[in-house]
Amino acid sequence: MKILVPLKRVADPDNANKIKIPAGGATIDTTGLEWKPNPFDEYALEAALRLTENGATPKARGGEVIVVTFGPKETETTLRAALATGADRAIRVDAKDEELDGSIVAKALRAIVDKEKPDAVVMGKQAVDGDSNQIGQMLAQHLGWPQATFAATIEEEDGALLVGREVDGGVITLRVKLPALVTVDLRIVAPSSVYSKQTKRDFKYNDGVRFAALPAIMAAKKKPLAELKLSELVSDTSLKVQYSRFEAPPARKAGIKVKDVAELVTRLKNEAKVL
Amino acid sequence: MSDTLIVAELADGKIKKTTHSAITFARQAGQPFSILVIGAGAKAAAAELTGFGAKAVLVADDASLASYVAERFAPTVVEVARSGGFGVVVATASSFGKDLMPRVAAALDAGYAGDISAVSADGGKLSYKRPMFAGNAYGHCTISTATQIVSVRQSEFTAAEPSGGASDVKDVAVAPAGPGADRVEFVKFDQVKSARPALGEAKVIVAGGRALKERFNEVLEPLADALGAGVGASRAACDAGYAPSDYQVGQTGKIVAPALYFAIGISGAIQHLAGMKGSKVIVAVNKDGDAPIFQVADYGLVADLFGVVPELTSAVIAAKG
Numbered sequence A: 001m002k003i004l005v006p007l008k009r010v011a012d013p014d015n016a017n018k019i020k021i022p023a024g025g026a027t028i029d030t031t032g033l034e035w036k037p038n039p040f041d042e043y044a045l046e047a048a049l050r051l052t053e054n055g056a057t058p059k060a061r062g063g064e065v066i067v068v069t070f071g072p073k074e075t076e077t078t079l080r081a082a083l084a085t086g087a088d089r090a091i092r093v094d095a096k097d098e099e100l101d102g103s104i105v106a107k108a109l110r111a112i113v114d115k116e117k118p119d120a121v122v123m124g125k126q127a128v129d130g131d132s133n134q135i136g137q138m139l140a141q142h143l144g145w146p147q148a149t150f151a152a153t154i155e156e157e158d159g160a161l162l163v164g165r166e167v168d169g170g171v172i173t174l175r176v177k178l179p180a181l182v183t184v185d186l187r188i189v190a191p192s193s194v195y196s197k198q199t200k201r202d203f204k205y206n207d208g209v210r211f212a213a214l215p216a217i218m219a220a221k222k223k224p225l226a227e228l229k230l231s232e233l234v235s236d237t238s239l240k241v242q243y244s245r246f247e248a249p250p251a252r253k254a255g256i257k258v259k260d261v262a263e264l265v266t267r268l269k270n271e272a273k274v275l
Numbered sequence B: 001m002s003d004t005l006i007v008a009e010l011a012d013g014k015i016k017k018t019t020h021s022a023i024t025f026a027r028q029a030g031q032p033f034s035i036l037v038i039g040a041g042a043k044a045a046a047a048e049l050t051g052f053g054a055k056a057v058l059v060a061d062d063a064s065l066a067s068y069v070a071e072r073f074a075p076t077v078v079e080v081a082r083s084g085g086f087g088v089v090v091a092t093a094s095s096f097g098k099d100l101m102p103r104v105a106a107a108l109d110a111g112y113a114g115d116i117s118a119v120s121a122d123g124g125k126l127s128y129k130r131p132m133f134a135g136n137a138y139g140h141c142t143i144s145t146a147t148q149i150v151s152v153r154q155s156e157f158t159a160a161e162p163s164g165g166a167s168d169v170k171d172v173a174v175a176p177a178g179p180g181a182d183r184v185e186f187v188k189f190d191q192v193k194s195a196r197p198a199l200g201e202a203k204v205i206v207a208g209g210r211a212l213k214e215r216f217n218e219v220l221e222p223l224a225d226a227l228g229a230g231v232g233a234s235r236a237a238c239d240a241g242y243a244p245s246d247y248q249v250g251q252t253g254k255i256v257a258p259a260l261y262f263a264i265g266i267s268g269a270i271q272h273l274a275g276m277k278g279s280k281v282i283v284a285v286n287k288d289g290d291a292p293i294f295q296v297a298d299y300g301l302v303a304d305l306f307g308v309v310p311e312l313t314s315a316v317i318a319a320k321g
């Protein structure tokens, strides 16, 4: 299977409470926060790698995983890391963050899919900076492909994927015929979440994403990385959504520590009046 | 400005409560609105929505829409939006709205503002406020396309109450299935059945973390029963299988804002806080007095949960009785 995995770098999500919003609110300032791959994109890459291998040791890979990102030259670090983890080749679309919105990225990805003709696009359900949860669904529409969003499990069948989607109230199972688009949720990296046709159904992965070994990091430097221009991919580059200002959320004050259950219940009843 | 179109959500032949948050949005946006009820059984359910002041309740009822898949639902939403000249199309950002609305936006080549927490009309133009960075920033945005697609955060738009009147109910044509529809098959829905209030609607939520281990239900259920509460969980508790995934509260799970939220054995990671910081009163029970959850808790109890939760349960029963 040939799979395209879009990746985005984000300001360290575990320190998202350290972002600053300068007076006037013109921007969000993430200075001082390290760039990290968007966690959901790392999970998508892990899922794509699992779909293109046999699981067992020795590992046999089949198919191809192509990673793509949008951004300035430095974002190649994110791509090299993905190549070290196991992706086969990478594409960087040269662009500045300010030039992009969900609609533009979805259209640019469509142009890349038209050219690369993968069997599937596997991507994160949301980037944890903008928290929009939109590009997969938009891309699927542009391609005229079926979509299976918020996937917690993927099983490869002949020419199709059986996908378990985490939704309100339970899990919906969809069968999507290839080519198809999948966006992944957190639990896609659990030990028994993803099976390629070659992987035995009793095989269990380590929980979480795999890490690159040192030789792989060296080898990744030689893997192909192509550069494209945004204007080669989309003709209309006007933003549909414009942000005029940002603000910090109101701070929530820490309350008090109570000494025991009796005090807690008395306060909930008489002070907070919620019992 | 032109009218707003609300996309209602159906489950088991009934209107889901999530729909009422989208109605609140439409009232705040200030334009006349219509409601589209789409799915098999929509016709019977439409009566539930005629008392909210909509110009019309539009019904797209067809056997082909028995199970929700975006590829079959989006074309009708798009067609109704287009032919009716609607300026804003809105749904609640439930898993249904999040799956459907960006697809609708792409089909209409329209801008999308997802999971918004507020709307205001500035000089005749709608401005949307969106939580970003796990709720550590709000962005204010506007959409420049003729049709604007929006999804609203249920916890930030209080469910609308009926306002009287009787909207007309009109059938609309079900559009031909969209591209990709012939390649998707709905296999099944494994529903987590629960007699408890849904997290989005619960007034009280008891949430547990990794610390509960296999005793998650045994420890939390009695307290939840005593409070008539919904039950939530941290990601760690869901990942470990102590609680169903559907319980997850947080940036990437359910966003809740009940009157009272209990965080039991939850450390208070950024991603968890993003889903519950809006609660009115937060109670935390944690044996680590430095756990970040105490920075947002109104009442903190530093203690071993296995000892104090049963005690708390009895005390709540006594206090309520």
Ligand SMILES: Cc1cc2nc3c(=O)[nH]c(=O)nc-3n(C[C@H](O)[C@H](O)[C@H](O)COP(=O)(O)OP(=O)(O)OC[C@H]3O[C@@H](n4cnc5c(N)ncnc54)[C@H](O)[C@@H]3O)c2cc1C
Binding pocket: A039, A040, A128, A186, B208, B209, B210, B211, B233, B234, B235, B236, B237, B248, B249, B250, B251, B252, B253, B254, B264, B265, B266, B267, B268, B269, B270, B271, B272, B275, B285, B286, B287, B288, B291, B303, B304, B305, B306
């Ligand atoms: C992309 C991404 C998305 C995420 N989305 C979410 C999300 O939506 N929701 C979410 O919750 N998390 C989310 N997370 C995970 C989050 O970062 C934390 O890992 C998670 O919330 C931790 O869960 P926890 O508090 O139960 O576990 P821990 O952090 O392990 O905390 C357990 C707590 O229990 C306390 N404890 C232990 N034993 C006892 C005892 N006997 N009595 C009392 N207290 C005890 C400990 O002191 C500790 O504070 C996400 C992470 C990523 C990377």
